[in-house]
Amino acid sequence: MTNLTPDRTTQTKEEQLERWIDHLLREQPERLAPDTLQLRVLDRVHQRAVRPWWLCSYSHWPFAARIALVMTSIACGLLGVRVMAWITAPMASTPLAQQLPGFLRWAEALYEAITVVVNHLPPLWMYGALAVLAVLYGALFGLGAAAYRTLYVAR
Amino acid sequence: MRDHQHMVFTTAARMLGNDRQAEDIAQEAFLKAYEHFDHLRTNPAAGGWLRTVTRNLTFNYLGRHRRRWRLFTEMRAENDADEPGMDIPAPDDLLADINTDMRHALIEQALARLPDHQRLPLVLYHFEDMSYEEIASQLRISMAKLKVDLFRARAALAKTLLHKGVTADTELTP
Numbered sequence: 001m002t003n004l005t006p007d008r009t010t011q012t013k014e015e016q017l018e019r020w021i022d023h024l025l026r027e028q029p030e031r032l033a034p035d036t037l038q039l040r041v042l043d044r045v046h047q048r049a050v051r052p053w054w055l056c057s058y059s060h061w062p063f064a065a066r067i068a069l070v071m072t073s074i075a076c077g078l079l080g081v082r083v084m085a086w087i088t089a090p091m092a093s094t095p096l097a098q099q100l101p102g103f104l105r106w107a108e109a110l111y112e113a114i115t116v117v118v119n120h121l122p123p124l125w126m127y128g129a130l131a132v133l134a135v136l137y138g139a140l141f142g143l144g145a146a147a148y149r150t151l152y153v154a155r
Numbered sequence: 156m157r158d159h160q161h162m163v164f165t166t167a168a169r170m171l172g173n174d175r176q177a178e179d180i181a182q183e184a185f186l187k188a189y190e191h192f193d194h195l196r197t198n199p200a201a202g203g204w205l206r207t208v209t210r211n212l213t214f215n216y217l218g219r220h221r222r223r224w225r226l227f228t229e230m231r232a233e234n235d236a237d238e239p240g241m242d243i244p245a246p247d248d249l250l251a252d253i254n255t256d257m258r259h260a261l262i263e264q265a266l267a268r269l270p271d272h273q274r275l276p277l278v279l280y281h282f283e284d285m286s287y288e289e290i291a292s293q294l295r296i297s298m299a300k301l302k303v304d305l306f307r308a309r310a311a312l313a314k315t316l317l318h319k320g321v322t323a324d325t326e327l328t329p
Contacts, residue, residue, distance in 0.1 A: 014306060017306075017309050017310065017313060018309060020313075021277075021281065021309045021312060021313065022281050024262060025262070025266075025277075025281040025282060026281065026282075027259075028259055028262055028263070028282075029259060030161040030162055030165040031161065031164060031165040031168055031169075031263065032161055032164075033160040033161050033163070033164035033165075033178075033181060034164070034174070034178055036178070037160055037164060037178055037181055037182065037185075038157075038160065040178070040182050041182050041185045041186065041189075044182065044186055045186070045189055048186075048189075
């Protein structure tokens with residue numbers, strides 16, 4: 001430690017401190033990991049090994065399962081588009097009542113109600129409602145973030 | 156794992172200043188290594204890979220769990236006025252009479268007690284060999300702020316070591 005500053009007169013005190021701290025820290029040996037670390041890692045590896053595939057992340061799923069999920073997602077998307085088309089199409093062009101079985105008659109009534117409302121609402125109201133929904137979602141998100149930072153991160 | 160566990164734990168522990176959290180990070184790093192076991196088993200750069208993963212996991216952890224310490228350091232700028240004149244102890248006076256093991260323990264303790272915004276740049280610069288530019292970019296702080304934090308960290312470390320050196324017999328738990 002005494003040979004660190006051969007040209008001390010030409011160095012500022014700050015540089016001298018930096019060199020000394022650098023020397024001191026680089027002399028530090030590695031710390032010993034706790035004995036529990038290996039056991040913890042092996043335990044987690046074992047847990048992962050016996051975990052069923054559907055609890056793993058998507059990249060670890062079997063190929064067939066991944067394909068099935070993609071196909072199902074596409075089908076759901078297409079179904080969603082179809083439903084939207086039904087809702088927004090004029091009543092006369094969609095003989096929905098003929099397509100539904102008897103126990104789903106309530107859906108027909110719901111469909112009719114939604115169609116009537118959608119077709120008679122002024123566009124301005126629709127845009128206003130969407131804007132209100134967006135504001136409410138933003139407020140909820142902001143409140144959640146504030147609560148997280150205040151109650152959880154601050155701990 | 157046996158070859159690298161001390162390095163991984165040490166990297167995380169020095170960055171975090173907390174052994175329990177460091178053990179969690181080390182565990183995550185080894186689980187990631189396990190996922191790439193086939194690639195890493197024969198790779199001579201496995202140690203470097205593990206070190207980088209550990210560092211990134213620690214950064215992620217700090218980002219998630221520490222309370223905006225970057226903002227905190229910026230807020231502390233108003234207290235800068237009293238710092239430039241701070242008294243820096245003369246290196247030769249420090250720890251001269253303490254044996255090596257005890258000195259190592261004292262330094263680790265002093266390092267862990269530094270606040271995050273001082274310890275992290277210090278560790279990244281002196282242990283992880285990152286440049287000023289890399290550290291400032293990683294921590295998203297200005298270069299000027301980084302230099303101030305580093306200077307304060309070194310000065311605080313030196314002061315703590317001086318104090319510890321004086322009282323080492325009573326405070327150390329070997």
